Amino acid sequence: MEIAIIAHDGKKADMVQFINKNKHILEKENIKLIATGTTGGKVEAVGIKVKKMLSGPLGGDAQIAARVAEGKTKMVLFFKDPNSSHPHEPDINMLIRICDVHNVPLATNEATAQLLLLGLDEVV
Numbered sequence: 695m696e697i698a699i700i701a702h703d704g705k706k707a708d709m710v711q712f713i714n715k716n717k718h719i720l721e722k723e724n725i726k727l728i729a730t731g732t733t734g735g736k737v738e739a740v741g742i743k744v745k746k747m748l749s750g751p752l753g754g755d756a757q758i759a760a761r762v763a764e765g766k767t768k769m770v771l772f773f774k775d776p777n778s779s780h781p782h783e784p785d786i787n788m789l790i791r792i793c794d795v796h797n798v799p800l801a802t803n804e805a806t807a808q809l810l811l812l813g814l815d816e817v818v
């Protein structure tokens with residue numbers, strides 16, 4: 695199962711903590727991680743395998759949205775920073791819409807991401 699992880703700069707430290715806390719789930723054999731570029735670099739630094747897309751502002755969110763639309767990415771954990779603005783806001787909104795269109799679980803904050811992963815741990 696392919697899961698996408700994305701974190702805005704203001705949430706990257708929280709994302710790294712989250713990844714460390716959930717390493718035992720994320721390292722399961724049938725889970726494949728993808729991430730936007732800079733986020734992916736941080737995930738790799740923790741020692742977890744991840745496929746890196748482009749950085750968010752360069753189209754990484756759009757690439758992930760395409761994978762959701764194609765049925766490849768089955769869950770999106772998005773550590774969104776609601777207190778900063780982003781030049782690629784249209785891409786971010788597009789990703790959120792595409793998840794809704796395809797009924798793909800999308801977390802936009804850490805608490806939801808945690809619940810999704812715990813739910814997943816029950817079934818994988």
Ligand SMILES: O=C(CO)COP(=O)(O)O
Nearest residue numbers: 701730731732733749750
């Ligand atoms: O901007 C992002 C998501 O909208 C994240 O991109 P990076 O992981 O490359 O910082």
